[in-house]
Amino acid sequence: MNNPFYDKSDFVIIHTAHHKIGTSWFSKIFNLIAIEFGLPIASNDLSLLPKGRPAIFFQTRVYVIPGSLTNYRGSHMIRDPRDVVLSGYHYHLWTNEEWCNKKIKDLPADMEKVWPLLPVNEIKEMSYKEYLNSLSTEEGILAEMKRASTTSIKGIVEWNYMDKNIFEFKYEDIMQNEDKYFRLLFQHYGFKEKAMEKALKIAQSCSFSNRTKRDIGDVDSKSHLRSGKLQQWKDEYTEKHKECFKELHGQDLIRLGYESELNW
Numbered sequence: 001m002n003n004p005f006y007d008k009s010d011f012v013i014i015h016t017a018h019h020k021i022g023t024s025w026f027s028k029i030f031n032l033i034a035i036e037f038g039l040p041i042a043s044n045d046l047s048l049l050p051k052g053r054p055a056i057f058f059q060t061r062v063y064v065i066p067g068s069l070t071n072y073r074g075s076h077m078i079r080d081p082r083d084v085v086l087s088g089y090h091y092h093l094w095t096n097e098e099w100c101n102k103k104i105k106d107l108p109a110d111m112e113k114v115w116p117l118l119p120v121n122e123i124k125e126m127s128y129k130e131y132l133n134s135l136s137t138e139e140g141i142l143a144e145m146k147r148a149s150t151t152s153i154k155g156i157v158e159w160n161y162m163d164k165n166i167f168e169f170k171y172e173d174i175m176q177n178e179d180k181y182f183r184l185l186f187q188h189y190g191f192k193e194k195a196m197e198k199a200l201k202i203a204q205s206c207s208f209s210n211r212t213k214r215d216i217g218d219v220d221s222k223s224h225l226r227s228g229k230l231q232q233w234k235d236e237y238t239e240k241h242k243e244c245f246k247e248l249h250g251q252d253l254i255r256l257g258y259e260s261e262l263n264w
Helices: 023-037 081-092 128-133 137-149 152-158 171-176 178-189 193-205 208-212 239-255
Strands: 012-017 041-043 055-059 072-078 166-170
Touching: 012 023, 023 041, 023 055, 023 193, 072 171, 072 178, 081 128, 081 137, 081 152, 081 239, 128 137, 137 152, 137 239, 152 239, 166 171, 166 178, 171 178, 178 193
Parallel strands: 012 055, 012 072, 041 055, 072 166
Antiparallel strands: none
């Protein structure tokens, strides 16, 4: 291992990513950093990491810091939940992810409890992808809004924002100034100056334009990186969408700093 840290203790870097909030982007960056510095890396299963040495843990399924993890420096990125809904909707129309293509009745959970706002009994013979594609765009976005309300958005809302070991930042901010925020991120992790420059070059190589060969705002409807545009909800939400979202998460938008009032 070419140790990139000032502190040579056995702390773990942990990044928590919610669904449709840069998971593919940050996974690529952290895997390349792990290769560059010879760091062990694991996703979601902490037991896969060796003990007693620095490592990277990428977390995308459970939105709490594992209780067994005591020596860590981490990061957590959120995104305007209204755009999380849209990103999820467009992605789930075409994705090949296994869960999205299974019949809802065959998913390994009591989906009436997981998705309480959806008519699970009526659509249990369909996959979630089939269900979305059976709806109009307006009704499909509403369905994804109700599903995300108890899954990814719930994770954002219930996250512990008081952990001083975690660097908190927003997707909207880093998309507008990647160099600034990646520098802050690597400083938080404790990277040495030379190691930071290497890590910054890796992050730059994984920028939206470098990965897609497209400008932000150009749409590829069947890509993990659909457009990268901020505040997409302003173009696609109808009054019905706004009304539903305000009812579900209007106050949460205010607490998260995305709105100052409900009149949007």
